[in-house]
Amino acid sequence: MIVNGVSVDDTFAEAFAMRGTRLIITAQTLGWARTAAVSMTGFATSVIGCGLEAGIECELDGARTPDGRPGIAVLLFATSSSELAKQLERRVGQCVLTSPTSAVFSGIASGRPLPLGKTLRYFGDGHQISKVIGGRHYWRVPVMDGEFIAEDTAAMSDAIGGGNFLILASGASQALAAAEAAIEAMRRVSGAIMPFPGGIARSGSKVGSKYKALIASTNHAFCPTLRASVDSELGPDVECVLEIVIDGLTEEAVRHSMQAGLRAVCAVGAAGGILRLSAGNYGGKLGKFHFPLRALLP
C-alpha cells in the first residue's frame, strides 16, 4: 500500500490492556493549571521505568471544569490498579497539591474508585474538611494560599496502552517534521495521549536484552547505524526512524488517534522525505489489541 508516495507496511501495532484515569487540574490561571499538569505528568513516558505513562489530554475553559476555573485534563495509565493508585497519590501529592492555587477533580464520571483526596487529605493534619456537594465528595485541605480542593476519589477505567507507529524517513529533519505534524493532529483526539517527550520517541525498544538485568533494549532492527550489522528492517535510503506511542481510555480513542497521526504523516508524504510507515508488535502473541496500519488509511 502506498499513500502519497509513502509505503505502508502490512503490519499492525500491538497494544496491551492497562488501567487508566483522567484528572482535571484547575488553577487561578490556565498557565498555573498547565504548570501543575506538566509537573505531574513529567517522567511518565513509559511504564518500564516510570511506573506509569501520562500526558496532557487537553485544555478546558471554566465552563468545562467543576470549579469554573481554567483547567487541564490529564490522562494516566499503569499496568495495574495498585500501581496506578500508588503513582496517583505520589504525583498529585508532590506536583498538584504543591502547585499554587490548584485543585484536582476526577475527570471520569464512574468507574472503580481510585483514592485521590481520600489519602491526600491527611496533609491537613486533622484540619481538613469533608464536603459532599451535589453528590460528589470533596476534601478541603488547608494550605498556605488558602484551601486545596481535591475530589475524594478518581474513577479508574480499563484502558489500552502501546498503540504505536514508526515513521521512516530520509533524514532526521524530515522525520521530525512529519512526527510533529502527526502529534499536532493527534492532540485533537480526546481520550488518548502520546506519553513520550513531545509525543515522540527516538529510542524505540524491543523486549529483552543480552544483559540479564535489562527487560528492554534498543529496537536494533530499526536503527540506521546497525543496518549492516543486524537483521535490519531498514533499506539504505532510511536515515531516521521515529516512533509515536499512544495510550487511550478506549480502543476507539487509540484507533482515532493513530488514524489522525498516520494521515498527517502521509500528508507530508514522499515529497517531505517520508519513505515508510511501520509499527511495532510481538507477532500478536502478547497484546490483546491489534491495529493494522492499512486498515487505518487512507
Next chain:
Amino acid sequence: MTELVLRLRAAPAFRLDLSLLTPERLAGQTADAVARLPLAYGRRSVPVGEWFDVRGTAGPRILIEGDGVRLDRIGAGMQDGQIRVEGGAGAYLGIGMRGGRIDVSGSVDAYAASGLVGGLMRIGGDAGDYLGAALPGEHRGMRGGVVIVGGRVGDRAGDHMRRGLILAEGACGDYCGSRMQGGTIATLGACGARPGFAMRRGSLVFAGPPPSPGPTFNDAGELPLGFLVLLARSWKELPSRFASLSRPSIRVRRWVGDLAFAGQGELIHWPG
C-alpha cells in the same frame, strides 16, 4: 403517568399517621385497596377511606390534597417516586426518607426531614422546629439529601445533622445547626440566636444578613473560599431561589467553632 390522589374530606381531630402511603408500598394497588389500608389515628386504627377520597392508581406519584396539619409522617422511609401535598403537612414529614421527592405547597410541622438519607424535599411554606434534626435521644440527624424551604425555618434546624443540604429561603430560628456534625445549611434570610451552638463540623452559609456568632466562635476574618463555587454550582439545578443566587465574589467572612466542642465547624457570611 399514573397518580394516586387522596383528598382529605375533613380535618382529623387527632394525628393521622400516613407513613404507610409511599409509592413503593402502594405500588400496583387499586384505589379501593388503598382505601381499605389501616392508618394509625390517635390510639385507633382506621381505614384510609374513612378520611380520604381515593382515586386513581397507585404508581410512582401520590397527590395528597387538603389541610394536612395533622397528617404526620408523610413519606416516611420513602425510597423512590414522588409525593405532592397540596396544602400543609404535619410532623415528621419524610422522616428517614432515602430517595424520591416530596413537594409540600404549604407549611409543615416539626421534625421534617429528620434522619433524611437521600432524595429531595421542597416545602413551599414554613418549616417547624427541628428540621433535619435527630429525634430526641438519637444522635443522627439528617445524613444526606436536599431540603428546600421557601418560608421560615423554626428553631434547632439541622440539630445533629451529619450530611446533606438544607436551603432556607427565609429566616432561620434560634440554634440553627446546633450539635451539627457535617453537611451544609444555607439561608437567604436572617438567622436567630446562637447559630452553630455545639457544632463539631459542618457549614452554615449566610447569604443574607450576617449571623451573630456566640462567644465560642472565633472570627477568622475575610478570605476567599473556593469550595463555594462548587456549592453554588450544585444549586443551579434545584427548584429554589438559591439556583439564581448571584455572588460577585467568593471572598467571605468566616467564623470557626464551636470551640467548646471540636471547633471544626464554620459560619460563613457570603454577602451579595
